[in-house]
Amino acid sequence: MAKKPAETSAGLQQLKTDLKQRRLGRCYVLYGEEDYLRRYYLQQMQKLLLDDLTADFNFHRMNPENFTLQLLADSLEALPMMAERSLVLVEDVDLFALDEAGRNAAAGLLSDLPEHCCLILSMQSFAPDKRMKKLWAALEQNAVLVEFRYQSETDLRAWIARHFRAAGKSITPQLCTYLLSLCGLSMTQLDLEIGKICAFSGAEEVVRADIDAVVEPTLEAVVFQITDALGQGRFDAALEYLNTVLKMQESPIAVVAAIGAQMRRLRAAKLLQTQGVGESGLAQLCGIKPFAAGKLVTQARRLSERFCEQGVLLCCQTDLRLKSSAEDPQRAVEELILRLAEEARRD
Numbered sequence: 001m002a003k004k005p006a007e008t009s010a011g012l013q014q015l016k017t018d019l020k021q022r023r024l025g026r027c028y029v030l031y032g033e034e035d036y037l038r039r040y041y042l043q044q045m046q047k048l049l050l051d052d053l054t055a056d057f058n059f060h061r062m063n064p065e066n067f068t069l070q071l072l073a074d075s076l077e078a079l080p081m082m083a084e085r086s087l088v089l090v091e092d093v094d095l096f097a098l099d100e101a102g103r104n105a106a107a108g109l110l111s112d113l114p115e116h117c118c119l120i121l122s123m124q125s126f127a128p129d130k131r132m133k134k135l136w137a138a139l140e141q142n143a144v145l146v147e148f149r150y151q152s153e154t155d156l157r158a159w160i161a162r163h164f165r166a167a168g169k170s171i172t173p174q175l176c177t178y179l180l181s182l183c184g185l186s187m188t189q190l191d192l193e194i195g196k197i198c199a200f201s202g203a204e205e206v207v208r209a210d211i212d213a214v215v216e217p218t219l220e221a222v223v224f225q226i227t228d229a230l231g232q233g234r235f236d237a238a239l240e241y242l243n244t245v246l247k248m249q250e251s252p253i254a255v256v257a258a259i260g261a262q263m264r265r266l267r268a269a270k271l272l273q274t275q276g277v278g279e280s281g282l283a284q285l286c287g288i289k290p291f292a293a294g295k296l297v298t299q300a301r302r303l304s305e306r307f308c309e310q311g312v313l314l315c316c317q318t319d320l321r322l323k324s325s326a327e328d329p330q331r332a333v334e335e336l337i338l339r340l341a342e343e344a345r346r347d
Contacts, residue, residue: 011146018144019044024085025144026113031126032148036187041146042089042122049087049118057081060088067093069105076109076117088119095121095139096129107138150185153177160190164206167198171206178208181224181295182217189218219250223258224295226337227266227311231302235341242337252329253322256336260315267308269293269300304347314339 018024024045030038050059060075067090080086095106113119121143130136139145151159157176164171171179183189193215201210217225222245229238245255265286272282283293300308318336322329 011144012148014144015041015146019048022048024048024118026115026117027110027119027139027143028121029126029139029143029145030120030122030148031124031146033124034148034150034187035124036191037148038122038124041148042120045118045120046087049083049085051083054080054082058083058086060086062088062090062093064092069098069102069109072106073109076114076119078117080116084116086117088117089122090120091122092124093121094123095135096132103132103135107135110135110138110142113142151187153180153185156180156185156187156190159187160194163191163194164198167194169198169201169204169206175206175208175211179211179215182211182215182221184218184221216248217244219245219248219254219258220262222248223255223262224299226259227262227303228299230340230344231299233344235344238337238341239334242334246330246333252333253319255333256315256319256322259336260312260319263308263311263315265296266300266303267305267312269296270303270305270308273297273300274305303344307343307347310343311340314343 015028019041028045030042032038046059058080060078062071062075072088072090075086075088078086095103098106110119126145126147128136128139157173157180160176160179161171161173179190179193183193196214197206197210200214201207203210222241226238226241226245229235229241242255250258265282265288268285269282272278272285279293279297282288282296286293286296288296314336318332321327321332
């Protein structure tokens with residue numbers, strides 16, 4: 001019998017239970033922005049279903065380059081060799097993008113999955129068109145939908161500390177928060193930077209200097225530092241952060257776009273504050289995480305509505321200059337920061 005459908009919110013718990021009981025179902029859809037967790041659980045599933053001796057025979061893997069419905073059907077029907085079950089992995093293939101005949105054929109396969117096989121559909125983005133009722137019903141009734149979202153700041157601080165402890169090092173909660181401010185919420189990026197910090201630091205306790213020495217901040221993180229410095233009246237620091245961005249070899253157009261996006265979010269935060277709308281409303285409006293929304297709200301309190309409006313306008317003007325003139329791009333970006341600093345001084 002097919003496994004009872006699991007809602008997306010409960011999908012991860014269902015997968016954890018199945019792994020703990022060492023009894024996987026017939027079909028799983030793994031998706032979401034946190035690819036670190038998606039890869040981790042996929043590896044756990046592979047370890048449970050496959051062994052080194054027979055993996056070449058029992059592991060069938062498809063991607064957009066080699067995927068066909070016939071290959072999928074053949075892989076599902078192939079009997080496992082010297083094992084109880086086989087694994088069919090389909091990566092980054094959107095079944096809803098198939099033509100009607102293809103969707104109907106895929107729905108038929110999903111509705112009649114053999115017991116000897118586990119089918120895993122893995123992708124970063126999964127936005128099923130529920131109007132395609134036959135295919136959606138087949139997935140809903142026969143698959144466990146597992147979404148991997150970015151983790152909360154609290155969970156990530158604990159995760160970061162555990163990773164440092166596993167390497168024989170300690171880190172304070174304050175430095176965990178600082179590392180998050182530089183790297184964002186991606187566990188993949190954090191895992192990379194933690195490895196670099198551990199390799200660099202010769203002491204048992206990690207200090208801020210270790211982080212500053214080797215961590216490569218994201219463009220969004222440095223742009224936040226620029227606008228934060230402007231809000232605090234630290235105009236020299238804002239220029240120093242700009243130099244950090246330019247050393248990252250980001251294109252001036254990308255830098256201005258990132259500053260412009262931040263100014264628009266700050267203006268939105270300012271307008272919502274006047275209407276009594278909090279962090280959750282801002283997160284929903286701007287399509288950002290509550291963690292980032294909370295930081296935006298705090299930053300917006302230091303800035304006037306006039307400055308936010310002028311900041312958006314100056315970014316638009318600089319973007320137009322970069323795209324329509326032959327002037328030095330770096331100079332144009334530096335002038336943008338200076339003009340933003342001038343506007344901030346007026347408040």
